[in-house]
Amino acid sequence: MNQDLDAYWMPFTANRQFKKAPRLLARAEGMHFYTPEGRPVLDAIAGLWCVNAGHARPKIVQAIQQQAAELDYAPPFQMGHPKAFELAERLVELTPAGMNKVFFTNSGSESVETALKMAIAYHRVRGEGQRTRLIGRERGYHGVNFGGISVGGMVANRKMFGTLLAGVDHIRHTHDPARNAFTVGQPAHGAEFADDLERLIALHDASTIAAVIVEPVAGSTGVILPPKGYLQRLREICDKHGILLIFDEVITGFGRTGQPFGAQTFGVTPDLMTVAKGITNGAVPMGAVFVKQEVHDAFMNGPEHLIEFFHGYTYSAHPLACAAALGTLDTYADEGLLTRAAQLEGYFAEAVHSLKGAPNVIDIRNIGLVAGIELAPLAGQPAKRAFDVFLDCWERGVLIRTTGDTIALSPPLIIERAQIDQIVGCIGDALKRLA
Numbered sequence: 001m002n003q004d005l006d007a008y009w010m011p012f013t014a015n016r017q018f019k020k021a022p023r024l025l026a027r028a029e030g031m032h033f034y035t036p037e038g039r040p041v042l043d044a045i046a047g048l049w050c051v052n053a054g055h056a057r058p059k060i061v062q063a064i065q066q067q068a069a070e071l072d073y074a075p076p077f078q079m080g081h082p083k084a085f086e087l088a089e090r091l092v093e094l095t096p097a098g099m100n101k102v103f104f105t106n107s108g109s110e111s112v113e114t115a116l117k118m119a120i121a122y123h124r125v126r127g128e129g130q131r132t133r134l135i136g137r138e139r140g141y142h143g144v145n146f147g148g149i150s151v152g153g154m155v156a157n158r159k160m161f162g163t164l165l166a167g168v169d170h171i172r173h174t175h176d177p178a179r180n181a182f183t184v185g186q187p188a189h190g191a192e193f194a195d196d197l198e199r200l201i202a203l204h205d206a207s208t209i210a211a212v213i214v215e216p217v218a219g220s221t222g223v224i225l226p227p228k229g230y231l232q233r234l235r236e237i238c239d240k241h242g243i244l245l246i247f248d249e250v251i252t253g254f255g256r257t258g259q260p261f262g263a264q265t266f267g268v269t270p271d272l273m274t275v276a277k278g279i280t281n282g283a284v285p286m287g288a289v290f291v292k293q294e295v296h297d298a299f300m301n302g303p304e305h306l307i308e309f310f311h312g313y314t315y316s317a318h319p320l321a322c323a324a325a326l327g328t329l330d331t332y333a334d335e336g337l338l339t340r341a342a343q344l345e346g347y348f349a350e351a352v353h354s355l356k357g358a359p360n361v362i363d364i365r366n367i368g369l370v371a372g373i374e375l376a377p378l379a380g381q382p383a384k385r386a387f388d389v390f391l392d393c394w395e396r397g398v399l400i401r402t403t404g405d406t407i408a409l410s411p412p413l414i415i416e417r418a419q420i421d422q423i424v425g426c427i428g429d430a431l432k433r434l435a
């Protein structure tokens, strides 16, 4: 293919390297991508943690096609269309009890901005307008908009962009390889890392803090799991001090950890929950924020003809996205996909942990159908070793993802055991070849 690649400035990509040796995907079906030449590539990362039901699923394709012909667009401000309400009702059947309102966005980044604004505004409408401070966590990823990078904790995503939001602080991350390396499932050690929130409360005073935002499982930063009891303790501290707890479930949502949401897998209900990705199986951009009834209700006062929450997007609840999401929920339900990761977890864990002892593997972490395989960095060249494994696997027909020196796996939830073996075998061979 002799295509000019010059004009497109690619996101989160080594542009110059890519354009010298492009990796193009032209088609996808089920568990596979196909290159323009027709070479199949097994998708070990569900696109980008989003194609949870696999590619080109018929109910989703048909829903989008029909919707495009029937209602291409409807304004979401002061107007509605039936599928937006149908989708909202369907979605809140899946969420933890009490989280029964949903606000639509177009991405995880927008969901995070929306949730942070809701949290600050919630306290204000209740007469606690001094609660404006936001607390994130080191090594957190909450998308790329200014609020998200401010509460986020990935240095490369922050350092180029100035002073960010004021009034933000961070609790410490929970990665503790000295005590937890090679743990299968949730690590035993580190519930006490939640007490770092008490330290920030002692510093800032609870009366200034609006919300704490964390990912139940940190994905982008290399699959960091919550230690046993950690999320419970965060919940208790937030309750004690009147602070809202936001779970960013952009990756953990829609079945990744074995239940519809991480909140259910870990048995902790947040006040707000951000999602995106798997909500439409990646087929049309969409995100959402779920909120508890009482958070929503706090806004529902004042004259009834006035707008209660001055926020929204031109494409909130876009008809194509709603149709895709309904087709996605049907597909998840038909095939039991939102709990399939729980059934495959044991097999998947055994497979990925078989890489313990492979060259340069220093830790392996897993839950549901997500795993992180951490490599010792090449001296003086951080991220290079993992990227070399990525390129090697690509050449051999498996698409993995790397972040720093961690390989992240998050295959579609329709994956079969033989395909798990293929992925792990490919990575094991690459590690041996590159050692």
Ligand code: PXG
Binding pocket: 048, 049, 107, 108, 109, 110, 112, 141, 142, 143, 144, 215, 219, 220, 221, 248, 249, 250, 251, 276, 277, 401, 403
């Ligand atoms: N929150 C979390 C927890 C995420 O994982 C976002 C917010 C932002 O979503 P959008 O839709 O705005 O991208 C994410 C997205 C990776 C990777 O390789 C992960 C994400 C995005 C891109 C790459 O780990 N997660």
Ligand code: PLP
Binding pocket: 312, 313, 314, 315
């Ligand atoms: N910029 C301008 C000039 C706009 O008019 C709008 C929306 O009307 C936006 C940005 C925001 O766009 P969106 O609602 O798609 O986020």
